[in-house]
Amino acid sequence: MQSDIKIIERERIEFENPTVIIGFPDIGLVGTIATYHMIYQMNLREVAYIESDDFPPVTVIHNGRPVSPMRIYGNKKLIFVVSEIPIKPSLLYSISRKLVKWFKSKNVDLVISLGGIPHPRRLEIEKPKVYGISINEYTDKILKENNVEGFEEGIIVGPYAVLIYECMKNGINSIYLMAESHATYPDPESAAIIIKLLNKILNLNIDVKELIEKGEEIKIKSRDLMKRTETALKEMQKIQEHEMPMMYR
Amino acid sequence: MKRWSFSWDPGGFLEPLIEIKEYGNEIIITADLPSVEKNDIEVYATENTLEINAKMRKKYRFERWGTMQRGVSFSFFRKVIELPSQVDIENVKSRFSKGVLEIILPKKSHRRRIDII
Numbered sequence: 001m002q003s004d005i006k007i008i009e010r011e012r013i014e015f016e017n018p019t020v021i022i023g024f025p026d027i028g029l030v031g032t033i034a035t036y037h038m039i040y041q042m043n044l045r046e047v048a049y050i051e052s053d054d055f056p057p058v059t060v061i062h063n064g065r066p067v068s069p070m071r072i073y074g075n076k077k078l079i080f081v082v083s084e085i086p087i088k089p090s091l092l093y094s095i096s097r098k099l100v101k102w103f104k105s106k107n108v109d110l111v112i113s114l115g116g117i118p119h120p121r122r123l124e125i126e127k128p129k130v131y132g133i134s135i136n137e138y139t140d141k142i143l144k145e146n147n148v149e150g151f152e153e154g155i156i157v158g159p160y161a162v163l164i165y166e167c168m169k170n171g172i173n174s175i176y177l178m179a180e181s182h183a184t185y186p187d188p189e190s191a192a193i194i195i196k197l198l199n200k201i202l203n204l205n206i207d208v209k210e211l212i213e214k215g216e217e218i219k220i221k222s223r224d225l226m227k228r229t230e231t232a233l234k235e236m237q238k239i240q241e242h243e244m245p246m247m248y249r
Numbered sequence: 250m251k252r253w254s255f256s257w258d259p260g261g262f263l264e265p266l267i268e269i270k271e272y273g274n275e276i277i278i279t280a281d282l283p284s285v286e287k288n289d290i291e292v293y294a295t296e297n298t299l300e301i302n303a304k305m306r307k308k309y310r311f312e313r314w315g316t317m318q319r320g321v322s323f324s325f326f327r328k329v330i331e332l333p334s335q336v337d338i339e340n341v342k343s344r345f346s347k348g349v350l351e352i353i354l355p356k357k358s359h360r361r362r363i364d365i366i
Contacts, residue, residue, distance in 0.1 A: 123346050123347055123351075182281075184266060184268050185266050185268075185281040185349065186281075215283070216284040216348070217283075217309065219281060219283040219348070220263065220283055220284065220309055220323075221311070223263070223264075223265075223266055224256055226266055227266060
């Protein structure tokens with residue numbers, strides 16, 4: 001049964017072919033930490049929120065007011081989609097399709113999903129590497145111009161797996177950036193690396209100094225979300241990402 | 250009936266995130282211990298359990314969080330782990346790097362190689 005997902009806009013914004021950045025809870029909470037930092041640094045407003053009767057009965061309280069755990073922030077040129085709850089596997093398709101339909105209605109130019117890719121020797125890596133998945137020649141060029149190594153063969157599982165596929169089907173330019181990270185521990189360092197790359201790609205100037213300085217506190221504050229995310233990722237068989245696809249050539 | 254368990258304790262303890270990997274002859278446990286120095290970690294092992302206690306470099310108080318939580322200063326990590334197999338506590342090794350504690354516990358087993366004929 002198709003879930004009834006709604007995107008409710010808080011205000012009318014005349015978007016100008018915006019870029020969308022998505023930070024759903026995933027490996028190392030890389031995308032979540034990176035998007036929250038960018039939203040905070042850019043002082044962006046909540047412009048819309050996502051709701052569904054199929055969501056767990058969770059309301060988040062921020063600044064003394066109840067808000068939806070899945071929210072959209074932005075301005076005319078940039079849109080950020082964040083979630084404070086891991087997305088249930090049963091909702092991944094409905095949410096992705098709804099978002100892609102909304103992106104299309106807003107003439108979105110590019111969707112960038114931010115995530116982590118677990119590295120078993122993460123502790124020994126000084127500078128995590130970022131890999132990218134691209135859907136067409138336009139997005140191939142973005143990766144190439146920014147020296148992002150492509151992901152040629154493999155399996156991806158989770159919210160971004162569905163989202164990038166839906167974007168491709170609907171002709172929306174999309175890339176999925178994955179920074180090497182801890183699998184089950186929040187990784188602010190990897191989030192900082194991915195923000196630095198976004199600064200290059202989108203010509204932004206977001207400072208990551210505070211993110212690095214507050215890294216330990218961020219790790220402490222995000223323990224519970226990381227734990228819930230780990231459970232959700234297990235449920236959606238995230239482990240499959242380590243498996244080899246049927247490479248017959 | 251399973252009791253609710255929180256990841257924090259009003260006494261100022263936080264439960265660290267941990268990862269347990271079980272291999273043929275050893276168990277590797279890692280724990281994420283941000284804001285902790287190596288000398289402030291205590292690890293105790295029995296054949297069946299591992300206890301991690303670590304003092305944080307500073308106290309964390311989240312004054313806008315929850316109700317009773319807002320009055321708690323968190324300054325320790327504590328976790329007691331039931332091990333999936335019995336271990337040889339005389340040969341446990343550990344290291345601490347970039348806020349992550351890694352403990353390698355050899356299994357107390359009578360594993361021996363089988364000859365292939």
